[in-house]
Amino acid sequence: MKHINExxxxxxxxxxxxxxxxxxxxxxEDVAAIxxxxxxxxPLVPALVDAVYERxxxxxxxWRHFLPRQHGYEGPVPNTLADLTQDHPLIxxxxxxxxxxxxxxxxxxYDQKTVAYLDxxxxxxxxxAGAAEIVVPLVQMNALxxxxxxxxxNTILSLGLERGQEVKTLxxxxxxxxxxxxxxxxxxxxxxxxxxxx
Numbered sequence: 001m002k003h004i005n006e007x008x009x010x011x012x013x014x015x016x017x018x019x020x021x022x023x024x025x026x027x028x029e030d031v032a033a034i035x036x037x038x039x040x041x042x043p044l045v046p047a048l049v050d051a052v053y054e055r056x057x058x059x060x061x062x063w064r065h066f067l068p069r070q071h072g073y074e075g076p077v078p079n080t081l082a083d084l085t086q087d088h089p090l091i092x093x094x095x096x097x098x099x100x101x102x103x104x105x106x107x108x109x110y111d112q113k114t115v116a117y118l119d120x121x122x123x124x125x126x127x128x129a130g131a132a133e134i135v136v137p138l139v140q141m142n143a144l145x146x147x148x149x150x151x152x153x154n155t156i157l158s159l160g161l162e163r164g165q166e167v168k169t170l171x172x173x174x175x176x177x178x179x180x181x182x183x184x185x186x187x188x189x190x191x192x193x194x195x196x197x198x
Contacts, residue, residue: 017115020179030172031110037169038106040159048151049098055147057086065136066090122184138188149177
């Protein structure tokens, strides 16, 4: 039986990621399957990003988080949810960030730098990083990640990959998204962010 330093899981990001990867069986084969899908997935990223933002736009509980000024955005900020349309410059700015994130998932090596990036993705939605006035409740992050997981699965199934490669790719992305989920939810525990904000 392998000993795991549980306290270190909370303080050492690399140790945490290595443990979770080993436990889930996320290996070099999975990374290779993800990278192999990059060429066919990359052209589909804009449609996937649009689908995500169309889904976010359906609910005030998700769309309201785009009203405050986003970190790094210098353009006009809408006053109301009605003013925040799909083609608003702020939404176009956010869409660019999501496209970069999805591209990073399929192209970057899963080294310490990428793991730190995935960890920042989780942290930036809490009071621990990003804009202090933007705190996205964990329930909304779970909803979003679940939607992205299903959209990625549907996209992979539509590619016409050879069956063995399709299975490897689906399993690899499944593990990766669970790893990302951990690197999101850990910051909610650390920040003690409430499940809902009035």
